[in-house]
Amino acid sequence: MRILFIEDHPLKQAQIHKFINEKLGINSIVTKNSYISGLKELIRNFEDYDMLLLDISMPNYDISSEDSGGAWMPLAGKKILKEMYLRDIPTKAIVVTMHGSFDDGTKIAELDKELKDQFSENYIGYVFYSQINEEWQEKLSQLLNI
Secondary structure, three states: OEEEEEOOOHHHHHHHHHHHHHOOOOOEEEEEOOHHHHHHHHHHHHHHOOEEEEOOOEEOOOOOOOOOOOOEEOOHHHHHHHHHHHOOOOOEEEEEEOOOEOOOOOEHHHHHHHHHHHOOOOEEEEEEOOOOOOHHHHHHHHHOOO
């Protein structure tokens, strides 16, 4: 299984990579760190990926020593799902988030329902990631069907 992982948080990236590699035996993961870099990779190479792991909130551009990442995008993951819908990209997507609610006041349960309603061909569910417990691992395994 090849996975595209769009995520800007380094610790979250590392822990999810480690779990997917060591516990699930998947070592083909490409990571992008922002809305633009993730969307470009997905549009160019979607046929190379079996699954998209997608953060909801992320910077517009990759953060570097020369660039602050541009504007913060609180619902960037939703915008990526919309682009997938508009471009008929069939890749399945799992949202992996650390937030129970977002900057616009949307709660994760509301967002989950909205994503299922609007993007049912791609969106298969969400994982609530936490650094302090490992419940997310079971949920991610279930959604990946492993």
